[in-house]
Amino acid sequence: MFKKIKSDLPASVVVFFVALPLCLGIALASGAPLFSGLISGIVGGIVVGFLSGSQIGVSGPAAGLAAIVLTAITALGGWENFLVAVVLGGVIQIIFGVLRLGIIGYYFPSSVIKGMLTGIGIIIILKQIPYFFGIDKNPEGDFAFLQVDGENTLTELLKTLNALLSGNFDKGATLIALIAMGILILWSNVLSKKGKIFQLIQGPLVAVVVGILYFFFTNGSFLALSSEHLVSVPVPESLSDFKSQFAFPNFAVITRPDVLVTAFTIALVASLETLLCVEATDKIDPHKRVTPTNRELLAQGTGNVVSGLIGGLPITQVIVRSSANIQSGGQTKASAIIHGFFLLISVVTIPHILNYIPLSVLAAILFIVGYKLAKPSTFKAMYKGGWMQFVPFIVTVVGIVFTDLLKGISFGLAVGIFIVLYRSFKNSHFLHKEGEDIDDGKIKMTLAEEVTFFNKGAILKELDNLPENSFLELDVTKTKFLDNDIIEILEDFALKAKERNINIKLISERGIVENPPSYIDFFKLRSKAS
Template sequence: MNSSNPFKNFKSDIPASIVVFFVALPLCLGIALASGAPLFSGLIAGIVGGIVVGALSGSHVGVSGPAAGLAAIVLTAISTLGGFENFLLAVVLGGIIQILFGVLRLGIIGYYFPSSVIKGMLTGIGIIIILKQIPYFFGLDKNPEGNFAFLQIDGENTLSELLKTLNAIISGNIDYGATIIAFVGISILILWSNVLSKKGKIFNLIQGPLVAVVVGILFFIFTKDSSLALAPEHLVSVPVPDGFDSFLGQFTTPNFSLIGSTQIWITAFTIALVASLETLLCVEATDKLDPRKRVTPTNRELLAQGTGNIVSGMIGGLPITQVIVRSSANIQSGGKTKASAIIHGFLLVIAVILIPRLINKIPLSVLAAILFIVGYKLAKPALFKKMYDLGWKQFLPFVVTVLGIIFTDLLIGIGLGLAVGIAVILIKSFQNSHFLHIEDKSNGKHKIKMTLAEEVTFFNKGAILNELDSLPRDTFLELDVRKTRYLDNDIIEILEDFSEKARNRNIDIKLISERGIVENPDSFIEFFQLRPKDA
């Protein structure tokens, strides 16, 4: 209904795009910082996510850009692939794989990963983001280990690096200016989120991250000649163009000479898979938040995201996903159509061209404070309690994924969580193969009713065999298979073998099926072969 008049909702979309821009600017820089990438690459990803993905996406209110969930992959990949240009090639190839996902209609891929593992992935990433920002928060040098892995190339690990930082804090070897403005920044963010945002529309229009950044810039300006002055290495550093040609010269291109590298393709597939999962999760959440309850076509979204990643990688940007922080800000600010996402991308272009010197006055410790809140939202302590309350079947894969990501790396952590999730399914399948009901003695015999589940496979052999072997002598067994739609041949063979044992132990068997009742069947194999297949 809006396609006939694209300007119909501009009165709602333009104010919303301004809010999204104010949210996106510090996050683009902060996520680039967390990723160990050039800060300008975060801005490129924000621009491409807004303009390119916004134009191609079928989402009306979703906004795309660089995502915190990919920071772990980016930081590790830049180091292992031997440079940022090599990593950009993986981003481009990841985009191509995403387009292939869309063409193959794999928009439902997210449903094949247990929610406990996906929540564990986001929680683990949130914890790592917090841990890795601690040195920036206190104005210390960049993390010497340079990647997200627990075990580092220098023989240290994440915890030992944090102990070094703690020693520096205790001994007072920190930058006090950076630390003060970081604490001021995080206080503003908490106050804005928990108190002021509920007090009036103005506090939703002007977002907390923007206020923290503005206060950080003012702190830098007014403390220039004092003991709290911030050194240049503690400030954002994006290129300052002299003109349009200089602006174009800031962009980086991929190193296509490594296109045959196995490691590049592994990284590309990882980016494609994690970016697609994060996007599809965000799409699901955004559609629920949309007041009009419009549904985003997931396959088209994968095509749009893939195209965005190709463009972003080609010009030096970080990988892109749809992002819940920007999307929810857009919805809360009254955004009605994709125009708000596209306009916010053009606002980022204007900012990069017109105010790079102002951007370079932002303290890195303020961005670290913003990322602390981002990490906290991904890894809220309440989520651990919620997953625990859901029972061990949800909690175990969740916590294994979290610990796996923190102490190994992202892919191993997800793999461990998936393995535990599959093991849980197998255990429950083993336990739920049948239902046993024991009644009082009838005609001198124990009456036992065994009802088989809807699907009984070879995984259930052990449980059923143990149950049958434990039946006492002089028993009347009622075996009900009316609900069973699939009975594995292994189970039929167990029943066939048991029928011989039953005669020796004076056990009578009544088989109840959809075809009727059979007393002490001569052959289970013949009986089930006569039944329709898988029924």
């Protein structure tokens, strides 16, 4: 597991700096104690990291669950009651894994998965713009279009634009963000190719260190950073104060129906988000490794049980941290595990130092992550793939940007299903004229291997469009399944054909029948014979 430590250690540092503000922000957006976000980040890194079969996935608190958590804490009567639902949700996920339900993730079209990655990349960029200029004070975990403060992504961007035009933005936050962005670009495009030292020490770590130094050197000047633009980690004053930040479930409410419903909701949503993230990270894994999805559900379920028992938020595998891991050169699960230990060690030993990290520097790091997920070349490639690939892709992207992750994926999946039905509608048969003379009246229709009720409209339309006094050759030799609805259409058409003087030759593996008197009887006999 630690054979690739030269690659995994620098990647774990990047993931740590990406995960830290997200853990805190998602906790804040969820209406939960800030420390609960750090607990779930630590458990997601260490516990899930060890148990998972994913080599590059990183788990922790997910923004997609923030709305559920926010509502449930109040509805269940408090944080300790909610933790019972987290524990039970983990148990249900373990049951999902035992029942081998991880296969569900493979039924999502690749166009939707690529749309999910691109949409998240765009969301990351849009959400970090206000932080880049030191304007927005909302929680970093608020990745939905509608935000907890009543604003949305577009209104926040408009506020940022107005602030920039009026000069009412934080100059210090903007300056250090630009410096950090320059360091990141210089490191990845130039210095990383100059020597091993620049590969071992990653650009994001240098950017964060420079950001901390900037805070101290500019303190008291007009370019100084205020505390509201810095990371905010809870700082315990003593060991007992640190222990008091942990919370424990109130198992007295374990039999309440509302607790059980919340637990199942958490298990279902967390499992779906995890399986989608697994599918997405496997696609961008340079080594194209395949994650065992049932094992992943078992790992996530165990992680949620542990997280709930000690006062943490629900856990899923998350695409922002996973993609940051991949793009920073992470090779094995060691990077996820080490990042979890970094979180644990830092909140115990140096929380006050972490509170000097500018949020605008972290925004610059996330800018790079978002761009790599939503490159213009991705849009170009999907467009060249044809409309059946591009439409579900773009619907997923727009849905994620303007609603949230699960709704956007649902929209893309719905369009994908519609396209499958459309293909089925179009591919039910092939119709062409015999010979070069298009007026000789000979027409041949060949049915596909499987023809279902989805194909009724297409077949009915073609049969109704046959001209009078024509000759139809209906070939069903390759047809293995013919829905009863289609047989009834053929039965009705036989009556119309007599009135319109259309002769029918039915070709099957049993032979040729001219104007069969009953299609229902014919296909019943054919079914028995086969």
